[in-house]
Amino acid sequence: MPLVEFTPQLRRFVDAPACRCDAATLREALEAAFAAQPRLRGYIVDEQGHLRVNVVVFIDGRRARDLRGLSDPLAPDSHIHVLQALSGG
């Protein structure tokens, strides 16, 4: 199952444990993480469901491309890193 890991910088604001989930797309994986930790949602996506502009996601070493739809496909063993983008400071 894909694994989602979040930047440890988030721990200052909200618990963001790694999450292993049965997901075919980035959005499905993030929704699984948000279901386990609802407060995490607002830190990763905005109220329109788009990836926050200063958050960056890597899927198996490549940047996610669909920053609004979050439709990037996952492989069964994908490793997802949700990180701070340097654009944010």
Add this chain to the structure above:
Amino acid sequence: MTDRAWAATRKGLFELRRRRAGWEIERLSFMADPVTMLLPPDASGHMLAGLNLGHFGAKLQASADAGKTWREVAAPSFPPQPAGAEGPEWKLQQVFALERSGDAIWCGSVPGGLFVSRDGGESWQLDEVLWRDPRRAQWMGGGNPAPALHSICPHPTRPDELLIGVSCGGAWRTADGGRSWGLRATGMRADFMPPDLAGDENSQDPHLIARCRAVPEVLWCQHHCGIYRSSDNGASWVELQAQPSSFGFAVAAHPGDPDTAWFAPAIKDERRVPVDGALCVTRTRDGGRSFEALRSGLPQQHCYDLIYRHGLAVDDSGEQLLMGSTTGGLWASSDAGDRWQTISTHLPPIYAVKFG
């Protein structure tokens, strides 16, 4: 006189206490996080702080013990954006104004939204009437790419009545708790617009609007193009001339005297520093017919501090003032601005100061 005040800065929220020797920093909350606005504590100690985390978005924090401890509460948020909607994205960028009125708390945002909470800031509802007003499509950014709703002036005896200011979207009034709105910027002039639109109420750039609590028909406005005063609850505005400059961002209205207000002048327009590198506050005590420049205790050489729109405050007595700058200068006066004491010259950039 009030002995507690607050400075919301780029690197946290500073609580200030006035002691025998003057104002001192008591506490720092949210160290290293930008705090864009605060709502000072009410009698029970309830207060709010709006944060703008660099990576993770705009957040709202609440305290039940006057800032000793905090917990995150739901920030105002916009409803789903319809496909093809004009204007800025329906996404909260900043909490930019917080005011109580009766049992309600009102929040202004970037982009120019107005939210209300009727449960002490635990949940928020967008004022859909203002947000869906077709005139909002003409609003522009002012300093930010998106419009900013920065001023909320409650009416002290009519809790459902507010006058708000938007950069750039003029001044608006509701008398029914936000169910209907009307423009309230007649007399303001926008010299940054095409000439035939200079008087358009919906295009004005009021940098800040402040109300006299004792005589609520009196409002003061530091506008992008000058200083204005209204004596008829915003129905009409009269331009005033101040020296050394009528440009600036901040205004503080005396709570008891409708003829007294303070401003923090700077060079217009793209050189936003104090005139001649010398910081001053201008004060009128005659309803704007004349202004005096108050300089005692403020830096007068090579000073490039700018005062943001929420960076000047007056307390309930009308005697104490607080002023914070973009370069971390913080000054206080206990004699209505005649003399100023330096609290610090090296705080983080100061977004807002409040007594209470």
